[in-house]
Amino acid sequence: MSTSLQSLITERPSGRRRPLLLDHDAYATAVIRQGAAIPWTDTPALAGHVGQVSGLLDPDVAWVDIEALYRARLGERPELVAAMGARTRAGTALRTLLGDQESSRLVVDTLQTIARTSHRRLVIAVPSPARLLLRAHEIAGTPLDEVDEDRADAASVYLAEWLGHLGELPVALVVLDARARGTEPEPVVPEVLGGYTALGNVAGHFGWSVALRSEEGIALGADEPRVALLAESFWTGVVEAPEADALLAAIPPSAVPEQVLERLAQLA
Template sequence: MSHITSALRAPAASGRPRPFLIDHDSYATAVIRQGRPVPWTDLAELTGHFHQVHSLLDPDATWVDAGALLRAYLSVRPELTQAMAERGRPGYALRTLLDDEGATEAVVRTLTTLTTATGRPVIVSVPSPARWLAQTHAIAGTPRPEIDEDRADSASLYVAQWLGRLGALPGAMILLDARGDDVDIVEKPEAYTAVVNVCDHLEWIVAMRDDDGVAVVGDHPSIGVVDPAFWRGAGALPETPVLLAQIPATAAPEQVLDRLATLT
C-alpha cells in the first residue's frame, strides 16, 4: 500500500476517526496572513506559513495548490509569460509553462520541502486539463481556442508528462480541479488515461474535484465534500471514509477550532 493510500485510511494521522483533508488557502490568507497572499515564491516563509497552518488546523495531508504556485512563479518570471505568448496555437502556452525546467524545479523543491516539514503526504491540486488549457491562454494573452474533448485530451498529455517529471514524491494525490464554468465540456478523470497511467506508475492517487464533489480513480477510499455550512455549526458530514473541506475565508476562527474539535 502506498504512503498516500495508507494516509487516506482510518485512523487518521491526526487522531480523527476519518482522514480530514483541508483546502485552507482562502482561510489561511484571511486569518494567518491577514490578507497578504500565500508566499509561494519565498520557500522559507512558505514553510513557516505551512507550519502555522498545520499547527492550527492539523490536516491529515499537506494541501498544495500547484496552480497557484505556478501563477506566483510567473509573476517573478515575466520572460516565461512572454515565451508562452510567442505562438497562439491551442495548448502552446500550457506546454511552454509545463516544459520550463525552472518552473518544474520550483514545484518539486516546494513539494519536497513542505512534505518533509509537515510529515504528511501531499495533495497536489492542479487545474483540470481543459481548465488549465483555458487559463494559460488567458495568462499569455493569446486567443482562447474552442475547448472540446480532443483538445482537453491533448492538454492532458502535457500534464501527464509534467507529472512524470515531478519525480519521487513520498506520497501524493493529484487532484484535478474542474470546478467553475471556464469550459463547456464535462471532464471525467478516468478519461485522461495518460495522467492516470503516470500516477499509477508513481503510486499516486488521481481524483477530480468538480462542483458536484470528488471522483476518485481506482480502488481507493471515496472522498466526501463537507458542506460550507459545517463551519457555521450546521450541516451533516458525508458518510464517506475520507472528508474534504474548504474553509471559507469569512469563517470565524473560534468557530473553526470548535468545529474541528467535534471531529475527534
C-alpha cells in the same frame, strides 16, 4: 498494492477517525496572514506559513494549490510568460509552461519544503486538463474560445509528463479541479476521470490516487476509498459531516476562528 489514499486512511496522521483533506489557503490568507498573500516564492517564509497552518489546523495532508504556486512563480518570470504567448496555437501556452525545466525544478523544491515542514503527504490540487489549458492561454494573452475533446486530451498528456517530475514526493492525492471560474467556457465534452489515459498511467506507475472534482462532487476510481465533500456550512454548525472514508473540505475565508476550531474538534 495500496494506493496513496488508501495508505493515508490507514495512517491517519492527525489521529482523527478519518483523514481530513483540507484546502485551507483562503482561510489561512484571511485569518493567519491577515490578508497578505501566501509567500510561494520565499522558501523560509513559506516554511513558516506551513508550520503555522499545521499547528493551528492539524490537517492530515499538506494541500498545495499548483495554479497559485505557478502564478506566483510567473510573476518573477516575464520572459516565460512572453514565450507562452509567442504562438497562438492551442496548447502552446500550456506546453511551454509545463515544459520549462527551471520552473519545474523550483516547484519541486517548494513541494519538498512543504512536505518536510508539515510532516504530511501532499495533495496536489491542479486544474483539470481543460481548465489548465484555458488558464495557461489566459495568462499568455492568447485566450481560447473553446476546448474540444482532442485539446483536453493533449493537455492531459502535458500534465501527465509534468506530474512525472513529482515521483519522489510523498503524494497522497492528485485533485483535478474541473470547476469553472468566472465566464470560462465549458469543455465541448464534459471531463471524466476515466477519459484521461495518460494521467491514469502516471498515477498507476507511482501508486497515486487521482480524483476529479466538479460542481457535482468528487469522483475517484472504483477501487478507491470513498471521499465526501464537507459543505461550507459545516463550519458554521448548520450541517454535520457525512459518512465516508475521508473528508475533503475548504474552510471559507469568512469562517469564525473559534467556530472552526470547535468544528475541527468534532471531527476528531
